[in-house]
Amino acid sequence: MSKNVLVLPGDGIGPEIVAQAVRVLDLVNTQFNLSITHESALVGGSAYDETGSPLPEATLTKAKAADAILLGAVGGPKWDGLDMSVRPEKGLLGLRSNLALFANLRPAILYPQLADASSLKPEIVAGLDILIVRELTGGIYFGQPRGIRTLENGERQGFNTYVYSESEIRRIARSAFEAARQRGKRVCSIDKSNVLEVTVLWKEVMEEVAKEYPDVELTHMLVDNAAMQLVRAPKQFDVMVTGNMFGDILSDAAAMLTGSIGMLPSASLNAEGRGMYEPCHGSAPDIAGQGIANPLATILSVAMMLRYSLDAKEAADAIEAAVSRVLDQGLRTADIASQDCETVTTQAMGDAVLAAL
Amino acid sequence: MSKNVLVLPGDGIGPEIVAQAVRVLDLVNTQFNLSITHESALVGGSAYDETGSPLPEATLTKAKAADAILLGAVGGPKWDGLDMSVRPEKGLLGLRSNLALFANLRPAILYPQLADASSLKPEIVAGLDILIVRELTGGIYFGQPRGIRTLENGERQGFNTYVYSESEIRRIARSAFEAARQRGKRVCSIDKSNVLEVTVLWKEVMEEVAKEYPDVELTHMLVDNAAMQLVRAPKQFDVMVTGNMFGDILSDAAAMLTGSIGMLPSASLNAEGRGMYEPCHGSAPDIAGQGIANPLATILSVAMMLRYSLDAKEAADAIEAAVSRVLDQGLRTADIASQDCETVTTQAMGDAVLAAL
Numbered sequence: 001m002s003k004n005v006l007v008l009p010g011d012g013i014g015p016e017i018v019a020q021a022v023r024v025l026d027l028v029n030t031q032f033n034l035s036i037t038h039e040s041a042l043v044g045g046s047a048y049d050e051t052g053s054p055l056p057e058a059t060l061t062k063a064k065a066a067d068a069i070l071l072g073a074v075g076g077p078k079w080d081g082l083d084m085s086v087r088p089e090k091g092l093l094g095l096r097s098n099l100a101l102f103a104n105l106r107p108a109i110l111y112p113q114l115a116d117a118s119s120l121k122p123e124i125v126a127g128l129d130i131l132i133v134r135e136l137t138g139g140i141y142f143g144q145p146r147g148i149r150t151l152e153n154g155e156r157q158g159f160n161t162y163v164y165s166e167s168e169i170r171r172i173a174r175s176a177f178e179a180a181r182q183r184g185k186r187v188c189s190i191d192k193s194n195v196l197e198v199t200v201l202w203k204e205v206m207e208e209v210a211k212e213y214p215d216v217e218l219t220h221m222l223v224d225n226a227a228m229q230l231v232r233a234p235k236q237f238d239v240m241v242t243g244n245m246f247g248d249i250l251s252d253a254a255a256m257l258t259g260s261i262g263m264l265p266s267a268s269l270n271a272e273g274r275g276m277y278e279p280c281h282g283s284a285p286d287i288a289g290q291g292i293a294n295p296l297a298t299i300l301s302v303a304m305m306l307r308y309s310l311d312a313k314e315a316a317d318a319i320e321a322a323v324s325r326v327l328d329q330g331l332r333t334a335d336i337a338s339q340d341c342e343t344v345t346t347q348a349m350g351d352a353v354l355a356a357l
Numbered sequence: 358m359s360k361n362v363l364v365l366p367g368d369g370i371g372p373e374i375v376a377q378a379v380r381v382l383d384l385v386n387t388q389f390n391l392s393i394t395h396e397s398a399l400v401g402g403s404a405y406d407e408t409g410s411p412l413p414e415a416t417l418t419k420a421k422a423a424d425a426i427l428l429g430a431v432g433g434p435k436w437d438g439l440d441m442s443v444r445p446e447k448g449l450l451g452l453r454s455n456l457a458l459f460a461n462l463r464p465a466i467l468y469p470q471l472a473d474a475s476s477l478k479p480e481i482v483a484g485l486d487i488l489i490v491r492e493l494t495g496g497i498y499f500g501q502p503r504g505i506r507t508l509e510n511g512e513r514q515g516f517n518t519y520v521y522s523e524s525e526i527r528r529i530a531r532s533a534f535e536a537a538r539q540r541g542k543r544v545c546s547i548d549k550s551n552v553l554e555v556t557v558l559w560k561e562v563m564e565e566v567a568k569e570y571p572d573v574e575l576t577h578m579l580v581d582n583a584a585m586q587l588v589r590a591p592k593q594f595d596v597m598v599t600g601n602m603f604g605d606i607l608s609d610a611a612a613m614l615t616g617s618i619g620m621l622p623s624a625s626l627n628a629e630g631r632g633m634y635e636p637c638h639g640s641a642p643d644i645a646g647q648g649i650a651n652p653l654a655t656i657l658s659v660a661m662m663l664r665y666s667l668d669a670k671e672a673a674d675a676i677e678a679a680v681s682r683v684l685d686q687g688l689r690t691a692d693i694a695s696q697d698c699e700t701v702t703t704q705a706m707g708d709a710v711l712a713a714l
């Protein structure tokens with residue numbers, strides 16, 4: 001049976017990096033006889049420019065029907081002045097929420113070939129391999145009520161609601177424990193339970209779910225301490241699980257510890273394991289159109305997609321091995337450039353991965 | 358006219374480090390003829406143990422009357438099981454809120470003598486000097502409604518409210534711009550304006566207040582990017598201004614960049630410049646009572662207190678110079694211990710600062 005992938009290039013460097021990733025997908029599709037088909041659709045700022053909406057109905061319909069989604073990135077200064085309701089980010093948030101992609105898996109891995117790229121001392125980050133499991137369809141990102149109102153005294157007041165129910169916490173807890181079982185068997189849950197009631201419930205439900213996973217160790221850490229510990233001694237972590245907002249902040253900090261965020265893929269999964277795959281980095285409008293962006297995070301997102309949603313583990317392994325080989329060959333895009341290595345374009349990096357396959 | 362300081366040792370290592378800081382205060386009081394008197398009161402877990410409240414009425418009354426407050430730290434595992442309403446942290450939050458200490462100044466400075474202590478590469482952090490201005494009496498820490506309720510379907514739901522009014526944002530903006538005028542004249546305001554309405558208002562008001570300070574440059578950064586930039590290139594920042602929750606996370610990350618959080622003081626000021634001064638670090642229950650905690654952050658908090666609230670700039674300068682001299686002498690407490698330096702106790706470190714004065 002054929003599987004269908006929806007490709008959403010998005011904005012900024014999105015189209016350039018996705019183009020290389022699709023070439024890789026096409027090649028493994030042939031090599032491994034995967035019967036994967038794909039089509040493209042608009043999302044983000046480019047969708048707004050064309051249709052007036054960052055998530056056109058046609059895109060959402062295709063997304064719901066697809067077996068998996070490959071996304072580039074959305075957003076850019078061009079759309080900063082727009083009303084929040086039609087900003088590029090709403091396209092991304094709308095996909096997450098409409099497809100119930102509640103489990104966001106963000107690995108922060110240091111490639112040994114790129115150890116120098118980190119701003120941290122080598123001994124602090126060598127061998128780093130953390131998985132951040134971020135809740136993606138709830139919390140303060142989606143909580144109601146929200147908005148800006150005018151108070152009786154005439155001044156304006158902005159407000160958002162941070163909210164989680166037991167069932168939302170329970171399902172992301174399970175995602176974290178399941179993931180930990182495949183790895184180091186340790187989950188650290190991040191909260192601010194000394195101040196925020198919503199995270200008191202979070203912590204309680206984590207404890208409850210932990211009983212179903214006696215082989216996995218659960219610890220808790222306050223979010224401010226977690227931000228410190230990521231800087232001080234990141235290798236202490238195996239799997240970190242947290243809500244939408246804390247996850248946004250901590251996963252970016254963790255990714256940057258590697259110094260090579262241009263290498264990091266991510267997966268956003270729903271209860272059936274269907275998912276959206278995208279690089280951890282953003283749309284980098286400052287370098288868009290120059291052909292110098294790093295396509296490897298997107299190519300590695302294809303590998304994650306093959307593994308988690310398309311049941312093609314061998315093709316995934318092959319892509320990851322090819323990327324590693326290309327790094328061994330000393331090829332680097334500008335973001336991870338280093339003295340003794342050759343700096344190559346987006347296209348040349350794609351060529352090299354294809355050749356290595 | 359005599360000035361009165363309220364000393365709140367608190368929990369964990371609080372009493373030990375505050376004892377040394379008070380010795381320093383007493384000495385400069387005599388040396389510089391400052392007419393400062395001080396008395397102590399209970400706060401946090403130790404106050405709860407004694408009185409059933411983490412912020413007894415007597416303490417609050419004294420705090421309101423004092424010209425300045427010196428706090429050690431609150432909290433510890435002993436009180437983790439308590440209901441949120443009487444946890445040690447409520448003592449701290451109650452002081453902040455009742456005294457309207459809305460402007461929290463948290464410097465992240467790398468002492469050249471301690472450059473090795475950082476987990477970051479020397480070239481990334483050498484000369485680091487950031488000031489984080491955190492709003493301290495509003496935002497999600499104090500927003501209503503809040504709690505844990507049971508939904509119609511029987512499951513529990515936790516909720517908190519992230520809220521800021523224009524006037525709250527305006528006053529913290531002014532604190533940040535005023536501080537920047539005394540420094541590098543650059544303010545970076547941190548928000549999540551691509552998702553949260555409350556921070557859309559935050560960003561707008563920052564722009565508005567910036568017009569009153571044409572000599573100070575204002576830029577904006579999303580909180581996830583700020584967490585990355587602190588890891589990647591922290592020296593790009595001069596003053597960062599942000600809300601209570603983001604400020605909690607980012608200021609701890611920034612402090613940890615220095616590798617010597619045991620050195621960092623903080624000030625929490627109200628509209629009249631009265632304030633509470635405390636080390637950035639916590640109550641460190643794991644090492645409490647061993648006499649090995651670093652008293653320097655608390656001693657430097659005394660210096661901040663003298664400068665900002667007690668109009669005694671020279672005494673403040675003298676304390677800071679004395680601390681620097683003690684570091685030059687190669688004395689280190691365990692948290693900042695290094696091979697070629699002598700590791701000393703809390704008391705011995707206090708002795709050394711007194712001698713250097």
Ligand SMILES: CC(C)[C@H](C(=O)O)[C@@H](O)C(=O)O
Binds near residue numbers: 552581
């Ligand atoms: C673009 C933005 C809405 C998004 C988020 O905050 O979730 C991004 O930062 C991310 O982490 O995927």
Ligand SMILES: CC(C)[C@H](C(=O)O)[C@@H](O)C(=O)O
Binds near residue numbers: 194195224446450
């Ligand atoms: C103890 C806790 C309530 C407090 C906070 O979150 O504000 C602390 O982390 C701080 O930063 O001063």
